[in-house]
Amino acid sequence: MSQATVPDTTAGELDELVQKAHRAYLTARSVPPADRSRWLYAAADALDANAAGLIELADQESHLGETRLTGELKRTSFQLRLLADEAASGEPFELVIDHADPDWGMGPRPDIRRMSVPLGVAGVFGASNFPFAFSVIGGDSASALAAGCAVVHKGHEAHPRLAQRTAAIVIEALAGAGAPDGLFSLVTGIDAGSALVTHPLVQAVGFTGSTRGGRALFDLIADRDQPIPFYGELGSTNPVFVALQAWNARADEIIAGYLGSATMGVGQFCTKPGLLIVPAGSDLAALLQSADVDRGLGQMLMPRLEDGFEKSLQAVREHQGVSTLAGGSGADRMSVLHATAETVLAQPEVLEEEMFGPATLIIEYDGADSALALAEALEGQLTATLQADPGDDVDDLVEVLTRKAGRLLWNGWPTGVTVSYAQQHGGPYPASTASSTTSVGTAAIKRFLRPVAFQDFPQDRLPTWLRDEETTGVRRRIDGTWAGASA
């Protein structure tokens, strides 16, 4: 979609940027990870130094407010440094050494040593709802750069000027730190996005967005002569299951907490809880009123998202047996729909409608089997949450949800995704197109690497981290046993 102020990238410009990125990758891949990490620190420092201006611009384009955007920018520069440190530690490169072994069980073993290498140019798509943390130099870009890839970033139409400004700051910072020219660049427009994922030199794609948009990119990539990994984080309805004792003990607190999470960012989080699954028989309308369900919310990110939200809300409302407990149209306040488990299980497509925006569906279940059946009917999810008290027997539910989701929460709320070593942001399709990977946390770097084994190489021809005399103490698995410093 064209923006008056930011012209779309032409096909010729895109090709030139990708070619340049490929040349930058050829340089970057041979630079020690610790040196590359300094480039990411420079980008993080530049973001922090320009925080005020960036946040103001972001607020103009996203309406997300200064508090939230300040936190998000802090998270973004923190993430850059954490991923830089992780790469410098050697951890993502998975160093494994098997010395030659004449007595190996299947027959003599040659000397074989493995480490991971960067894939090449990564195409990264910005998300509308996180103008910093999942956009220009967000998690996908940061993890690709930490891996040693170059990045061509397709800016999101929801914040075109912010994307330009952020990219300019990043490019200047990278240049100042000695990174090769073209290592990071920005392109604009839908056509540029399609050309990016089909360009022969692009070797991986990161995306956060809708199931429809993500599936379109997935299909384009699957049709390439050379298919490449597509790390798409798509739709999720993030169910919250409330067990009986917890509900009896603290229904009001649960409803309040749930609404707080569901309305954050005007319901525009990929981890927004969209399904609240509770024991049948309560006065839900009264509980919702007590939790101030009708309070005014902010503005959605852009008119196109608001249109999509209203259509999606309407689609759920039109199902048989779905009633409206609050709101019911518009994005200015929360819409809460209602159905029974029986109704939903007869029309399970209701469970798949994300309603990206301030809306949620409460489902009343009658007995543990009914809740289990709902869990079994779910598609893949980024998150699934349990609200349960010590006496609640939810072992079976946990078992089912472990098969359905990438992250399980206990008595918490799914919005707010920490960036750490153990984080897992991804889940079975459609939550992710690559459920064995995460787009948040240190493990995200591995998405942009692949292993290479070196067989019988002389010591002086090996990458330094794979040599016997390696002295930095990097962690390696040697003949099956891990040794060396920890990350």
Next chain:
Amino acid sequence: MSQATVPDTTAGELDELVQKAHRAYLTARSVPPADRSRWLYAAADALDANAAGLIELADQESHLGETRLTGELKRTSFQLRLLADEAASGEPFELVIDHADPDWGMGPRPDIRRMSVPLGVAGVFGASNFPFAFSVIGGDSASALAAGCAVVHKGHEAHPRLAQRTAAIVIEALAGAGAPDGLFSLVTGIDAGSALVTHPLVQAVGFTGSTRGGRALFDLIADRDQPIPFYGELGSTNPVFVALQAWNARADEIIAGYLGSATMGVGQFCTKPGLLIVPAGSDLAALLQSADVDRGLGQMLMPRLEDGFEKSLQAVREHQGVSTLAGGSGADRMSVLHATAETVLAQPEVLEEEMFGPATLIIEYDGADSALALAEALEGQLTATLQADPGDDVDDLVEVLTRKAGRLLWNGWPTGVTVSYAQQHGGPYPASTASSTTSVGTAAIKRFLRPVAFQDFPQDRLPTWLRDEETTGVRRRIDGTWAGASA
């Protein structure tokens, strides 16, 4: 393709076996990995106990000979035990614990703990050329079972009776060891293969075979409502680059070693060296005769492969500037074709023709730039080999080949793939449809797992390996630092 002795699996039978496998997976996933490992040991023991009969049957159907088949069966049972031990050690499940941290750089961090869980039912396709090691209970099946998945195996038409016999032995051994009924089963026929990869309960597919066959499965899987990981190991021409000093010093030894590798198993290895790239100006015909190029070879695995081989050989021969140094038709002896680097670079599709069988192309290059240009023109490869002496400057070549291949060999030959911790069998497409994974070695298990994070779970609700008081000493990363026993 129907076999008189082994009827094709019907659609109804296939569905029933997949449903049963799914139920078995639901049981298996909750069993501790160490207990599941005992199932694999039972299968390995049963293979060894039945070795004589299996090898005889395999030789009848594959013509590969007793010596080779004895070694391959030994490798297969070794592989089962190595993967079982790896799973029991906890290594593939990547245990990571981040304790709650109020001072975490981006803001307070909840307690979050991650481990990997099995994906579900895996569809596994047997390969024609390794009736044991890449077939019924070969690497793909073993790694899926070690991960906690169930396996429905599509037997290869090249050895239908062996597949039935092996499956019967495996199923009996698994049952005897207490594995759930249906954890492993065998299906037969092309239609069953298509139905397998499109079945909604199948959650991952492993395949070793041709680029054409693999791409057809890839396309079927990409069209699923829910796409799933497809681990396809497809085509590779496994180039061998010979540097100038090495060639001058030992051309005869190199030609003999090369032919030895290229004719192994009648040229029917996925790692068969198919391109020998040497400095220009030698009397290649004389070198080949000295190496006894015209010696008789065995029979190919099946008539269909022989037809494909002859077509492929013919396709390369028809290119302009390609001449014939030895053989030139038929699979009873080695065919050696010849071209110059210049000729090949003008028709780079020649580099992509695998000629699966006893044929190879020798390319003469003129100067280091010419060799580098050939390396750059290559598609993705399972392996790339360098023959070089200490004085040879091949750093640039190694750099290019590291981008092209999954395994690099120094003064060795690519056939013979050891099963170990550092092994990497896979490479950029078309060598593999998932270049960040390996189909051989302990890391193969991770293909059938995906991570799940548990946020703020009470200790007694966590999987035992993620609890604070875990006492088995399994290796875990705790707050960024690895601790515990090594594998």
